[in-house]
Amino acid sequence: MSTAAISRDTLHLSLKQVVEMAKDNSIAAKQAATTRETKYWQWRTFRSNYQPQLSLSGNLPGYTKTSTPVVQPDGTILFQPIHYDNSALNLNFSQTITATGATIYGTTQLQRFDDFNRNSVLYNGVPYAIGFTQPLGQFNALKWDKKIQPLLYNESIQAYIEAQETISIKVTGYFFDLLLAQVNLETATASLANTQKILKVANLKFELGKVSKNEILQLQLELLNAKKGVGTATRDVEIATLNLRSYTGQEGDAKIVLVMPEIISQMTVSADRVLTEAFANRSDAIAFVRKIAEAKRDVALARGQTGLTATLMANVGTSNSSSDIPGIYRSPQNQQLLQLQFSIPLLDWGRSKAKIKTAEANQKFTEYSVDQDKQTFKQQIVTRVSLFNVMKEQLAYTAEADSIASEKYKIARDRYLLGDLSITDLGIASQENDQAKRDYVQSLRDFWSAYYQLRYLSLYDFERNQKITYK
Numbered sequence: 001m002s003t004a005a006i007s008r009d010t011l012h013l014s015l016k017q018v019v020e021m022a023k024d025n026s027i028a029a030k031q032a033a034t035t036r037e038t039k040y041w042q043w044r045t046f047r048s049n050y051q052p053q054l055s056l057s058g059n060l061p062g063y064t065k066t067s068t069p070v071v072q073p074d075g076t077i078l079f080q081p082i083h084y085d086n087s088a089l090n091l092n093f094s095q096t097i098t099a100t101g102a103t104i105y106g107t108t109q110l111q112r113f114d115d116f117n118r119n120s121v122l123y124n125g126v127p128y129a130i131g132f133t134q135p136l137g138q139f140n141a142l143k144w145d146k147k148i149q150p151l152l153y154n155e156s157i158q159a160y161i162e163a164q165e166t167i168s169i170k171v172t173g174y175f176f177d178l179l180l181a182q183v184n185l186e187t188a189t190a191s192l193a194n195t196q197k198i199l200k201v202a203n204l205k206f207e208l209g210k211v212s213k214n215e216i217l218q219l220q221l222e223l224l225n226a227k228k229g230v231g232t233a234t235r236d237v238e239i240a241t242l243n244l245r246s247y248t249g250q251e252g253d254a255k256i257v258l259v260m261p262e263i264i265s266q267m268t269v270s271a272d273r274v275l276t277e278a279f280a281n282r283s284d285a286i287a288f289v290r291k292i293a294e295a296k297r298d299v300a301l302a303r304g305q306t307g308l309t310a311t312l313m314a315n316v317g318t319s320n321s322s323s324d325i326p327g328i329y330r331s332p333q334n335q336q337l338l339q340l341q342f343s344i345p346l347l348d349w350g351r352s353k354a355k356i357k358t359a360e361a362n363q364k365f366t367e368y369s370v371d372q373d374k375q376t377f378k379q380q381i382v383t384r385v386s387l388f389n390v391m392k393e394q395l396a397y398t399a400e401a402d403s404i405a406s407e408k409y410k411i412a413r414d415r416y417l418l419g420d421l422s423i424t425d426l427g428i429a430s431q432e433n434d435q436a437k438r439d440y441v442q443s444l445r446d447f448w449s450a451y452y453q454l455r456y457l458s459l460y461d462f463e464r465n466q467k468i469t470y471k
Helices: 015-025 027-048 141-207 213-248 271-281 283-304 351-417 423-458
Strands: 005-007 010-013 053-059 063-071 077-097 102-115 120-136 255-258 309-322 333-343
Touching (some): 015 141, 120 333, 141 213, 283 351
Antiparallel strands (some): 005 010, 063 077, 102 120, 120 309
């Protein structure tokens, strides 16, 4: 593995290496990549709506052999046999106009009719025709999609980055679960070794009458507890290792040894900076704009579906019929079409007005909801920045406490061996030393969790002072 130092069958991994493994191999990373790809192709589909379209359609063949009812002059019906092939080809070109919602088009058509009962062939065709359709007073979906779809696509891009940062937060938890388990195992193993050493010395002193039987029993009890502690810690390491492997997609059975993360002491973070980056980068910030645009679109839709609606259609071209294909293109006849379709509600009992007012009320509600979401968004960031700075201070304190507790335990152990300290005081020093180590790991966990939360909230790398991007 390129990101890990390999020593025989042991992997030594840092927090950043574990995070990169999860981003590369985890199921969550693959799901995020698949979602991003889906959104990309949805974006490509949207963009294609504004490009010229060319299509070929037709019926090849259009064969029919049956009987059909024919109404006679006296009103009776006779069933006449029919046997023909009616084949057609149509080549169509179209282009939408976003500003007005119109569609311009061109077409050429060729039709062949074979009457097998009469052994005749007839061709009909449209050498060319051009035209347009223009909605009047209607909702322009193209115009609104051009405003909203880019927001949705940009939102999906930032959502993918957020998904990657969410993986960082998740795997950080698994990392420290294993790190704490390994620290507990290391502490339990050291405690067992120290207890065995102290019990050995105490037995010699007991033979000389310098310690009591009760003290020997106390040490024997502590030895049993230390052995149980090693067993429990070993089980916890195995479980935490399995969880980490499963989430990061790391295969193999090599032993994993985690490296204690360092403190980013030189990094300073202000709430104003995080807020600025968050509103520039987060998908939530884009969603605020998108939701209001969608609400305005719904109002335009309600207005476009009520009142006068009309569609203007125009078409010019040529057409002809002939017994052969070349004849269609010889002296074709002109064809023209101009048509205005309209609809005016004369009595709808206030339905149109109600639709518009409902959409306008929903727009106001959306605006209020977005304002509330913005406030919650800001408060969450300010709280996280404050928490990060507190965690940074607490980490320095717990690191110093860990150092003091370790030194205190060494002194207590030496004093006990010299007979200058009771077994009770030694046990207290040992417990304080173990707790200090666990507190330090927990502080590291709180610090790095808060750090990756800031990255997620802002999509900004404060170590490198740059926006977070992924290919």
